[in-house]
Amino acid sequence: MARIVQKYGGTSVGSVELISKVADRVARLFHAGNQVAVVLSAMGSETDELVAMAHEAAAEPDPREYDVLLAAGEQKSIALLAMALMDRGVPARSYLGPQVSIQTEARHGTARILNVQCGQLEADLKKGCVPVVAGFQGVDDRGNITTLGRGGSDTTAVALAVALDAAECQILSDVDGVFTTDPRMVPNAQLMRRVTFEEILEMASLGSRVLQIRAVEFAGKHNLPLRVLPAHADGEGTLITYEEPDMEAPLVSGIAFNRDEAEITLMNVPDRPGIAHRILAPIAEHDVEVDMIVLNAPKDGRVDFSFTVHRSNYDRACELASQATDGLDGVAVIGNSQVVKISVVGVGMRSHAGIATRMFEALAGEGINVRMVATSEIKISVLVDERYLELGVRTLHEAFRLDVTRQ
Amino acid sequence: MARIVQKYGGTSVGSVELISKVADRVARLFHAGNQVAVVLSAMGSETDELVAMAHEAAAEPDPREYDVLLAAGEQKSIALLAMALMDRGVPARSYLGPQVSIQTEARHGTARILNVQCGQLEADLKKGCVPVVAGFQGVDDRGNITTLGRGGSDTTAVALAVALDAAECQILSDVDGVFTTDPRMVPNAQLMRRVTFEEILEMASLGSRVLQIRAVEFAGKHNLPLRVLPAHADGEGTLITYEEPDMEAPLVSGIAFNRDEAEITLMNVPDRPGIAHRILAPIAEHDVEVDMIVLNAPKDGRVDFSFTVHRSNYDRACELASQATDGLDGVAVIGNSQVVKISVVGVGMRSHAGIATRMFEALAGEGINVRMVATSEIKISVLVDERYLELGVRTLHEAFRLDVTRQ
Numbered sequence: 001m002a003r004i005v006q007k008y009g010g011t012s013v014g015s016v017e018l019i020s021k022v023a024d025r026v027a028r029l030f031h032a033g034n035q036v037a038v039v040l041s042a043m044g045s046e047t048d049e050l051v052a053m054a055h056e057a058a059a060e061p062d063p064r065e066y067d068v069l070l071a072a073g074e075q076k077s078i079a080l081l082a083m084a085l086m087d088r089g090v091p092a093r094s095y096l097g098p099q100v101s102i103q104t105e106a107r108h109g110t111a112r113i114l115n116v117q118c119g120q121l122e123a124d125l126k127k128g129c130v131p132v133v134a135g136f137q138g139v140d141d142r143g144n145i146t147t148l149g150r151g152g153s154d155t156t157a158v159a160l161a162v163a164l165d166a167a168e169c170q171i172l173s174d175v176d177g178v179f180t181t182d183p184r185m186v187p188n189a190q191l192m193r194r195v196t197f198e199e200i201l202e203m204a205s206l207g208s209r210v211l212q213i214r215a216v217e218f219a220g221k222h223n224l225p226l227r228v229l230p231a232h233a234d235g236e237g238t239l240i241t242y243e244e245p246d247m248e249a250p251l252v253s254g255i256a257f258n259r260d261e262a263e264i265t266l267m268n269v270p271d272r273p274g275i276a277h278r279i280l281a282p283i284a285e286h287d288v289e290v291d292m293i294v295l296n297a298p299k300d301g302r303v304d305f306s307f308t309v310h311r312s313n314y315d316r317a318c319e320l321a322s323q324a325t326d327g328l329d330g331v332a333v334i335g336n337s338q339v340v341k342i343s344v345v346g347v348g349m350r351s352h353a354g355i356a357t358r359m360f361e362a363l364a365g366e367g368i369n370v371r372m373v374a375t376s377e378i379k380i381s382v383l384v385d386e387r388y389l390e391l392g393v394r395t396l397h398e399a400f401r402l403d404v405t406r407q
Numbered sequence: 408m409a410r411i412v413q414k415y416g417g418t419s420v421g422s423v424e425l426i427s428k429v430a431d432r433v434a435r436l437f438h439a440g441n442q443v444a445v446v447l448s449a450m451g452s453e454t455d456e457l458v459a460m461a462h463e464a465a466a467e468p469d470p471r472e473y474d475v476l477l478a479a480g481e482q483k484s485i486a487l488l489a490m491a492l493m494d495r496g497v498p499a500r501s502y503l504g505p506q507v508s509i510q511t512e513a514r515h516g517t518a519r520i521l522n523v524q525c526g527q528l529e530a531d532l533k534k535g536c537v538p539v540v541a542g543f544q545g546v547d548d549r550g551n552i553t554t555l556g557r558g559g560s561d562t563t564a565v566a567l568a569v570a571l572d573a574a575e576c577q578i579l580s581d582v583d584g585v586f587t588t589d590p591r592m593v594p595n596a597q598l599m600r601r602v603t604f605e606e607i608l609e610m611a612s613l614g615s616r617v618l619q620i621r622a623v624e625f626a627g628k629h630n631l632p633l634r635v636l637p638a639h640a641d642g643e644g645t646l647i648t649y650e651e652p653d654m655e656a657p658l659v660s661g662i663a664f665n666r667d668e669a670e671i672t673l674m675n676v677p678d679r680p681g682i683a684h685r686i687l688a689p690i691a692e693h694d695v696e697v698d699m700i701v702l703n704a705p706k707d708g709r710v711d712f713s714f715t716v717h718r719s720n721y722d723r724a725c726e727l728a729s730q731a732t733d734g735l736d737g738v739a740v741i742g743n744s745q746v747v748k749i750s751v752v753g754v755g756m757r758s759h760a761g762i763a764t765r766m767f768e769a770l771a772g773e774g775i776n777v778r779m780v781a782t783s784e785i786k787i788s789v790l791v792d793e794r795y796l797e798l799g800v801r802t803l804h805e806a807f808r809l810d811v812t813r814q
Contacts, residue, residue, distance in 0.1 A: 016463040023464075050483070056423040057430075057487040058494035065493070068501050069486035072479040076457070079476035080464040086472070087465035094475050098505075099550055143506055 002167040003125065004029065007039040007135060007157035009173040012231035013077050014044030021232055023084035026130060030090050035125040037164060039135045039157040040081060042073025063108035067137075067147045071097065074134035074153075082132045091129040095121070097137035097145065102156065104138035104146045111138060111146035113155060116163040125164065133160060154215035162222045169224055171211045172231035177238035178206060180402040181255040186394050188403040192238050195253055197226075200240050202345045202379040203256040216240065251348035251355060252400040255393050261291070262314035262337040263372060263383060264321055265306040268330045271298035279305060279324045286320060288313040292341070292374040292383065302330070306372055308383060311337050339371060340389045343381040344396055356380050362399035368392050409574040410532065411436065414446040414542060414564035416580035419638035420484050421451030428639055430491035433537060437497050442532040444571060446542045446564040447488060449480025470515035474544075474554045478504065481541035481560075489539045498536040502528070504544035504552065509563065511545035511553045518545060518553035520562060523570040532571065540567060561622035569629045576631055578618045579638035584645035585610070585617060587809040588662040593801050595810040599645050602660055604633075607647050609752040609786040610663040623647065658755035658762060659807040662800050668698070669721035669744040670778060670790060671728055672713040675737045678705035686712060686731045693727060695720040699748070699781040699790060709737075713779055715790060718744050746778060747796045750788040751803055763787050769806035775799050 006026065013019050022038075030036050041047075050069050054061040061069075078094040085092035100118055104111035121131045135153025138146045148155055154171055161169035178200065179189040195203075197220035204213050210228045219226045219240070229237025269275055276295065283290060292308040309317045314337040325331040349355040356373075359380055363370060368391065372383035384392055397403060413433065420426050429445075437443050448454075457476050461468040468476075485501040492499035507525055511518035528538040542560025545553045555562055561578055568576035585607065586596040602610075604627030611620050617635045626633045626647070636644025676682055683702065690697060699715040716724045721744045732738045756762040763780075766787055770777060775798065779790035791799050804810060 016460050019464060053423050053483070053487060054490060057426060058490040060494070061490040062493045065486040065490040065499075065501055068489075068503070069483055072482040072486075075479040075482065076460070076476055079472040079479070080460060082475075083461060083465040083468040083472040086469045087467070092472075094472055096475070096552075145503075 001033040001035075003035040003164060004168050004170060005037045005039065005157050005161035005164065005166045006170045006172060007153055008041065008231055009153070009171070010041040010044050010047065011174045012172055013040055013081070016080060018232070019043075019077065019080050020084050023081060023088055023090075025231070026081075026085060027088045027090045030130055036130050037121060037125060037160060037166070038081065038130060038132045039153055039160060040074060040077040040132065041135050041153040042070075043077050046073040046076070064144055067108045067145050070147050071134070071137040071145045074136055078132045078134050085130055085132070092132055093124060093129055094132045094134070096134050098139035098143070100133060100160075102138035102159070104140055104148070106140035106142065106144065106146070108146055110149040111140070113138060113148065113159045116159050118160060118163045121160070122164060151212035151215075154212040155218060158215045158218045158224060158226070161224055162218070167225070168227055169219060170227045170229060171215075172229055173210060174231065175210045175228070176230045176233065176235050177228045178203070178210060178240075178254075180253065181393055181397050182206065182209075182257070185390055186255075186397050186403075189397065190402060190404070191235075192253060193236070194239050194241065194243065196347050197240055197242055198378055199253050199345050199347055202343065202376065203254050205256045205258050206254055251352050252344045252346035252402065253348070254345050255396045255400070255402065256343045256345055257389060257393055258341040259386075259389065260311040261308050261339050261341050261383065262311045262317070262335065263306060263308050263339050264314075264317055264333065264335040265304055266321055266325055267304050267332040267334060268302045269305050269325065270328060271301050271303045275303075276305065279321060280307070282320045282324050283309075283317055286316065288317050288320070292372055292381065294372050294374065308339070308341070308372070336371075338386040339383050340386050341381050341383050342389070342392045342396065343379050344400060345379045347378050349380075350377055358399060359396060362395050363392060366391055366395050368395070408440040408442075410442040410571060411575050411577060412444045412446065412564050412568035412571065412573045413577045413579060414560055415448065415638055416560070416578070417448040417451050417454065418581045419579055420447055420488070423487060425639070426450075426484065426487050427491050430488060430495055430497075432638070433488075433492060434495045434497045437537055443537050444528060444532060444567060444573070445488065445537060445539045446560055446567060447481060447484045447539065448542050448560040449477075450484050453480040453483070471551055474515045474552050477554050478541070478544040478552045481543055485539045485541050492537055492539070499539055500531060500536055501539045501541070503541050504563075505546035505550070507540060507567075509545035509566070511547055511555070513547035513549065513551065513553070515553055517556040518547070520545060520555065520566045523566050525567060525570045528567070528571060558619035558622075561619040562625060565622045565625045565631060565633070569625070569631055574632070575634055576626060577634045577636060578622075579636055580617055581638065582617045582635070583637045583640065583642050584635045585613060585647075585661075587660065588800055588804050589613065589616075589664070592797055593662075593804050593810075596804065597809060597812060598642075599660060600643070601646050601648065601650065603754050604647055604649055605785055606660050606752050606754055609750065609783065610661050612663045612665050613661055658759050659751045659753035659809065660755070661752050662803045662807070662809065663750045663752055664796060664800055665748040666793075666796065667718040668715050668746050668748050668790065669718045669724070669742065670713060670715050670746050671721075671724055671740065671742040672711055673728055673732055674711050674739040674741060675709040676712050676732065677735060678708050678710045682710075683712065686728060687714070689727045689731050690716075690724055693723065695724050695727070699779055699788065701779050701781070715746070715748070715779070743778075745793040746790050747793050748788050748790050749796070749799045749803065750786050751807060752786045754785050756787075757784055765806060766803060769802050770799060773798055773802050775802070
């Protein structure tokens with residue numbers, strides 16, 4: 001018997017038939033003696049349809065009204081699930097964001113949760129009633145409906161689970177869990193049974209397919225066990241906790257990757273204090289996110305300064321970098337927008353040297369040139385030519401024995 | 408310059424394109440210097456679709472959740488209209504039932520409005536902002552969403568117009584106004600320019616095609632001018648007030664009718680006190696509504712007692728009437744479920760005798776037998792065989808000169 005918050009994604013509640021299946025699943029969990037609270041997204045493509053309507057109604061939809069419109073999506077799904085549960089003899093009750101209440105910043109489209117008042121939900125759980133809460137939405141201090149941004153339902157679920165002191169927050173969707181790498185690229189990618197918060201954050205490109213990174217951060221901050229599992233299939237999914245893997249576990253947990261990277265290098269930049277700031281400040285000011293940053297050791301008072309941005313920002317970033325170094329003699333800006341980033345991630349590598357060595361060795365063995373390297377305590381990322389993406393991922397997946405079934 | 412509450416029905420906001428047209432219309436009214444508040448129904452068949460989903464999700468949908476589900480309909484339409492208005496440079500702001508707030512009984516599906524707190528709306532109107540309010544929905548004293556029942560948006564509009572002390576409440580839909588009789592039956596039926604609250608209430612069968620009778624009662628009680636007019640066409644529609652027609656106006660305003668009536672007669676009932684109660688009480692207890700009631704003068708200590716019910720209640724009412732008179736010797740229950748009611752209505756008939764005479768004369772001239780008669784101060788209704796419905800309506804429409812264009 002435990003207190004569990006379950007969140008079902010849009011695809012999992014895409015029709016009344018699927019909502020009925022969700023009701024069966026929740027009913028089983030409830031009848032097994034658990035206290036269950038459910039958070040739902042809007043049904044299937046409902047949100048997309050509402051977005052399309054907004055853009056048909058107004059050239060630039062007002063943000064407040066946009067949120068009112070979008071919030072109607074979850075209102076439908078929670079009412080339908082609550083009635084389906086009651087139809088199965090499970091006491092249930094739907095709650096909209098303002099009814100819980102889930103209080104957010106007074107900001108539309110991407111509001112952050114400030115506070116969750118779940119006294120009524122607590123009372124429901126204690127008396128054996130299943131609260132069914134609208135994900136993605138909240139209310140600001142003046143009673144306006146706000147939304148949390150795409151994928152915000154995950155954050156709603158985690159915030160509720162934390163406020164209700166739940167034993168576990170389960171994110172149910174149409175995927176089986178988090179894999180050692182993208183199964184579409186490496187067919188023998190393995191489902192990870194356990195993974196740490198730190199790892200999942202470093203593997204954003206893998207994790208973000210199944211849950212919102214903001215929700216992972218929130219859960220990590222409050223040490224709330226998060227589980228990713230399939231909504232309409234059997235399987236224990238992937239449990240995300242702070243627990244470190246045991247001795248037998250592999251050093252590397254997964255291979256993440258980011259397509260659509262672009263690399264910009266400023267050659268022969270004078271090596272003097274503040275030069276990095278002079279280059280990056282205007283880029284940051286223009287809301288261009290910089291990922292990897294590499295500064296080589298100086299040679300003859302000059303350094304090569306490299307960084308990566310998302311490919312969509314490549315032209316802009318090149319231009320800003322040129323402007324920033326305009327008037328600096330001998331500096332050349334060169335770039336490459338056909339690169340990708342591959343990362344090996346694992347808390348196990350913390351205490352083990354040699355991961356980088358094995359990584360470079362494996363890549364070299366396939367003739368893959370490493371253009372840039374960035375390291376963190378539990379991640380090593382390399383930038384390689386786009387054409388080596390699949391080969392690189394497969395090579396590393398094999399090199400670190402991730403294709404072997406783990407417990 | 409005036410303060411006007413406009414309510415647009417579901418068909419009038421059935422698509423984003425139509426909502427855009429509504430926005431154009433509201434913008435014109437606003438730019439002409441008026442203070443405008445708008446109440447909307449859900450888009451087109453949205454409510455029907457939600458109802459169908461509810462019945463797919465649960466055999467007997469929980470009433471509270473049913474209301475949460477249905478209320479999502481208006482949430483969409485108000486957000487879309489508000490953003491469309493802002494897109495046209497008209498300051499606007501959407502309000503859900505709980506946001507206004509529209510406080511109702513703690514009762515789902517058919518809640519009555521108890522109170523409207525429209526301080527925020529008042530402030531909006533004064534500063535030149537158009538509040539766009541969700542019709543049909545409210546909130547009970549514990550924060551639960553309630554709905555007012557089908558057509559409840561009319562009531563929302565009238566309640567707001569009363570609370571805001573509006574000059575006029577306009578009900579805009581896909582009909583041109585209220586006609587002297589059903590134009591589908593009598594092609595030369597005339598649009599009534601003006602009609603009184605009393606008349607429209609007596610002509611429920613005509614009026615209910617364009618607005619909810621509960622809203623008319625509400626408006627009448629508060630002497631709020633109501634206007635029924637087309638949403639997407641020109642025309643002044645029909646103004647409903649307490650004003651009596653002038654001397655030149657016809658005595659009769661319209662010919663109303665009710666299909667699907669059924670007549671039950673108890674023959675030879677002993678004429679003693681309490682007999683009507685003995686017959687009707689069990690029928691009322693079973694929620695069967697009785698319309699016309701006729702009791703003839705007694706003959707030899709016996710009377711014939713007749714009443715009408717809706718055809719769908721005919722069998723039940725016959726059975727209840729038989730049970731009620733079981734044990735009374737010589738009583739026979741006979742009935743006819745193939746009858747209809749035709750009524751002539753007009754405040755002008757108050758001060759004029761001879762309306763009934765002219766009515767019976769006209770019907771007799773066509774060989775139409777009158778089976779039952781009921782009169783009120785401004786209405787005379789007759790029950791006739793179903794096959795005479797069209798002929799009877801046309802005959803009376805002509806007899807009272809309603810086919811002549813009025814000012």
